[in-house]
Amino acid sequence: xxxxxxxxxxxxxxxxxxxxxxxxxxxxxxxxxxNAIGRNPETAGTIQTNMILGIVFAEALGILAFVVSVMLxxxxxxxAA
Amino acid sequence: xxRRRRTLLTLLFIGAILVVLAVxxxxxxxxxxxxxxxxxxxxxxxxxxxxxxxxxLLSWIVTILLxxxxxxxxxHMTLVPSGLQNLVEAVIEAINGLVSDIAxxxxxxxxxxxxxxxxxxxxxxxxxxxxxxxxxxVKEVHTVNGHxxxxxxxxxxxxxxxxxxxxxxxxxxxxxxxVFSIMALGILGYVKRWFNFGKLGTFLLALVGLRxxxxxxxxxxxxxxxxxxxxxxxxxxxxxxxxxxxxxxxxIFAGEVILIVxxxxxxxxxxxxxxxxxxxxxxxxxxxxxxxxxxxMTMATQHxxxxxxxxxx
Numbered sequence: 001x002x003x004x005x006x007x008x009x010x011x012x013x014x015x016x017x018x019x020x021x022x023x024x025x026x027x028x029x030x031x032x033x034x035n036a037i038g039r040n041p042e043t044a045g046t047i048q049t050n051m052i053l054g055i056v057f058a059e060a061l062g063i064l065a066f067v068v069s070v071m072l073x074x075x076x077x078x079x080a081a
Numbered sequence: 082x083x084r085r086r087r088t089l090l091t092l093l094f095i096g097a098i099l100v101v102l103a104v105x106x107x108x109x110x111x112x113x114x115x116x117x118x119x120x121x122x123x124x125x126x127x128x129x130x131x132x133x134x135x136x137x138l139l140s141w142i143v144t145i146l147l148x149x150x151x152x153x154x155x156x157h158m159t160l161v162p163s164g165l166q167n168l169v170e171a172v173i174e175a176i177n178g179l180v181s182d183i184a185x186x187x188x189x190x191x192x193x194x195x196x197x198x199x200x201x202x203x204x205x206x207x208x209x210x211x212x213x214x215x216x217x218x219v220k221e222v223h224t225v226n227g228h229x230x231x232x233x234x235x236x237x238x239x240x241x242x243x244x245x246x247x248x249x250x251x252x253x254x255x256x257x258x259x260v261f262s263i264m265a266l267g268i269l270g271y272v273k274r275w276f277n278f279g280k281l282g283t284f285l286l287a288l289v290g291l292r293x294x295x296x297x298x299x300x301x302x303x304x305x306x307x308x309x310x311x312x313x314x315x316x317x318x319x320x321x322x323x324x325x326x327x328x329x330x331x332x333i334f335a336g337e338v339i340l341i342v343x344x345x346x347x348x349x350x351x352x353x354x355x356x357x358x359x360x361x362x363x364x365x366x367x368x369x370x371x372x373x374x375x376x377x378m379t380m381a382t383q384h385x386x387x388x389x390x391x392x393x394x
Contacts, residue, residue, distance in 0.1 A: 049183070053376060056369055060324040067327055 011073045018065020025058035102349050118243040119234045121219070135235055136243035139214070143205045143240065172200075176371075183372070184379045187265075191378045194257055198250065199371035202241065206333060206363030209239030210356070241333035241366070244326065251325035254374045255318070258381050265382035274381075275318075277311045280304035321377065325370065332366050 033051035037044045071077060118134035125131075154169040162170050176196045180188040208214065218235035240246040263271045273279070281304030286292045336359045343352045 046182075049179075049372065052365075052369060052372065056328075056373060059328065060320070063324050063327045063331065064320075066331055067323060 007072060007075065007077075011069050014072055015065050015069035018068070019062045022058045022062035025061075026055050029054045029058060099347075099350075103347060118238055118245070121234060121236060134243070135218075135238040136240045136246060139209060139237045140205060140240035140246055142237075143201060143208060146208075147200060147204060179372075180375060183375055187379065187382060188375075190261065191375055194254070194378075195371045195375045198254065198374055199367050202250070202329065202370050203364060203367035205240040206367060207360065209237070209241070209333075209337075210359055210363065214239070239333055239337060241329050242337055244330050247326040247329045248322070250329070250370070251322050254325060254370075254377075255321050258374070258377050261378050262381035266384065270384070275311045275315045277307040278304070280307055325373070329366055329370060332362055336362055 029051060033047050033054075036047050118136040120132040121135050121138065122133040123130050124133060150165075150169065154165040158166060173196065176199060177188075177192060180192050180195055184191055214235070214237045217237075218233045221232050221234050222229050223232050259271075262274070266274070280300055283292060284297065284300040284304050287294050287297060287300065336355075339355055340352055340359065343355050
């Protein structure tokens with residue numbers, strides 16, 4: 001495998017594998033939030049704000065994977081762009 | 082005719098129309114997608130060139146619109162608002178309510194930054210969805226992979242799809258968080274958030290004999306934990322810059338690419354649901370940027386030990 005195709009594969013894998021964790025995390029988060037809203041609909045506003053906060057923290061990990069993928073794609077870690 | 086049959090026939094009819102449209106308007110090859118902003122105007126200030134990119138131009142338009150809106154709505158202020166003043170007051174009141182819900186009384190200080198970030202990001206996201214922002218531009222010939230290609234450089238481009246703009250917003254947000262933190266905790270308290278050697282120092286003093294030797298193991302353990310937590314927080318503070326800027330950039334840029342791809346796949350109906358999705362994403366991203374700024378400011382001004390001081394990330 002020549003280095004360039006390895007780099008392209010890594011670009012895809014970095015973001016593809018890196019998004020699995022945040023995806024599961026966001027699913028669990030929304031599950032919990034919807035359960036809470038279903039049990040106690042009056043607090044929906046507060047729960048939604050906190051849910052979005054939690055989603056954002058989980059998503060931050062996915063963004064890190066995306067940044068690594070972009071850096072690989074631009075050839076910052078080596079290999080021709 | 083039974084109901085099921087009728088539904089089936091309707092679906093078949095719609096399908097036939099779609100097939101005819103798809104055959105009549107075949108899929109065109111996708112143009113190369115531009116990753117960054119392009120310079121369209123150069124302002125010559127004596128001997129220095131000041132390049133103005135298309136993303137910058139739209140962000141200026143957004144700024145001017147916000148200023149004009151603020152001026153026009155407050156020019157003839159009345160106690161009982163009506164018209165434009167009513168609209169602006171409703172928006173400001175909604176943001177103010179959210180801010181004081183999360184930050185309490187300290188929210189008054191954070192409100193200008195949070196509201197400005199929210200309105201600026203929201204307006205720039207939505208303005209860039211107006212048909213005509215992307216496609217109108219100048220034709221330029223570029224050499225891509227060895228052969229020449231015509232590229233349309235648009236006059237206006239979404240500011241949030243330009244990393245320069247989102248990094249600038251992230252820097253403003255993180256920098257002001259530090260300023261508020263210093264104002265609330267003082268220089269010493271602020272530095273202690275990152276470099277907390279308090280318990281370790283007590284341990285050393287006790288080891289030398291200047292303090293009573295009691296619970297040495299616990300002091301050492303918690304001292305090391307404090308130092309470690311400080312470093313983790315410092316690292317996460319730097320990470321905020323990256324996540325803030327790339328979250329906004331990634332979402333809006335990906336949305337633009339999706340709209341382009343869908344328009345080239347099947348221009349008749351397909352972009353419509355994605356357009357609605359982009360409206361929603363534009364709002365959510367503005368909301369998230371503002372709320373995160375607010376929450377980080379609130380956490381940074383809290384005294385340690387007063388409760389949730391640990392900045393998780």
